[in-house]
Amino acid sequence: MPRKGVVVVSPTPDTASRLDVISTICQRLLDEAAGLEDAAVDLLPFPRQVIRADLALAVSRLEAFAGIIPRLAGRRPLGRVALALPGNAILSNPLATIAASHLTGNKTLVRLPRRRRAWAEVLSGLVGDVAEFIDHDGAGFLSYAMHQPEIDALMAFGDDAWAAGYETLARVTGTKLIFEGPGKDPFLVLCPALVDEAARAAVEAGTFNAGQACTSPERFYVVSAAYDDFVERVTDLVRELNAGDPKDAETQIGPLAPVVAQRIEEQMQDAVGKGAVVLNTGLRKPMNVNGEERVLVPPIVVAGADHRMTVMREETFGPVIAIQRVGSIPEALELAESSPYGLSATAFGRVAGVAERLERSHGQVFIEETWLSRRRKRPLAPYGGRRRSGWVWEWQDEQFVRRDGPRHNFLEFSRS
Structure with a gap:
């Protein structure tokens, strides 16, 4: 069985220090709200009303991370997490997902669709060295992330039709695959x-x-x-x-x-x-x-x-x-x-x-x-569906496990 996840992770700041970093990003959002709203209007094809609501949700989500600290007691980081974020994401989805990975002590690699390249630069400026943003085509990024021995988990958003085809690769490489798919x-x-x-x-x-x-x-x-x-x-x-x-x-x-x-x-x-x-x-x-x-x-x-x-x-x-x-x-x-x-x-x-x-x-x-x-x-309520709306594939105790249902990213990005 693949043995990913046994990588030695460099020492990281404690949880309180990582929470301070998230609080700093949140304060930056509040301080720069007007400029970020204008930038989103200029770079994305979504209405200002939607962007403003998403900015407010991003703030409430980052503020809510303080409340999950007790649930991280005794948990350890996976090591490195790769995120393939969707093109309809504005602020709340990327920032909350990156924050969940960071709070649990991981190094984070992020990819947005190439048509969102300019917006990715805005997000990169917001989070600083908390995450590394990479410019890569979608299928290439998924294949790259799953083949890299130092990447322990990949979270991807998209169409279940292509996501289902990655099961064999997940089995072979040992990469934990967290998929968030469509709904009806x-x-x-x-x-x-x-x-x-x-x-x-x-x-x-x-x-x-x-x-x-x-x-x-x-x-x-x-x-x-x-x-x-x-x-x-x-x-x-x-x-x-x-x-x-x-x-x-x-x-x-x-x-x-x-x-x-x-x-x-x-x-x-x-x-x-x-x-x-x-x-x-x-x-x-x-x-x-x-x-x-x-x-x-x-x-x-x-x-x-x-x-x-x-x-x-x-x-x-x-x-x-x-x-x-x-x-x-x-x-x-x-x-x-x-x-x-x-x-x-x-x-x-x-x-x-x-x-x-x-x-x-x-x-x-x-x-x-x-x-x-x-x-x-509940800005940090569990997320994730059943059936073809999303799943987690991973190796546990020498067995390849397929599961679905609601989940928290801060738990998926860490281990007990």
């Missing part, structure tokens, strides 16, 4: 009395950053008694959203990558062809944002959706709310479970047994709240 998250409306609250939550969580978040709910199952009111309320709320140029301070929905816009177009054509009613709240428009070709796709509501349609089965990653009427709570649960993905699930209506059942198929379950409201309350 269900949102269940089980109580007619909660229609207004559920509709507001659905629109906020489903269209935040134009749906470009893995944990955005993408398929909505509504009991018959609540269905008509929910569709009407969601449609009214979606019409109020401002879609446009991300540099405009009033914009809530920014443009998408062309490949995503094309996927949405194909899903909508499929849905209409199979009987759904699709409400487009505006016209698609090509845009150039900071040198990137993008397509503005205003929010879309799909009523009368069902599982014959690709919009209910395949990841969308855009501002689309696809709604299916269900005849019962058991039917809603069966449909929610009917997916190869299991990142998170949301339910409005406190029905006995619902949360426990969804926890078996999904990493996180939100009851009468959303992933957005949960992360505001």
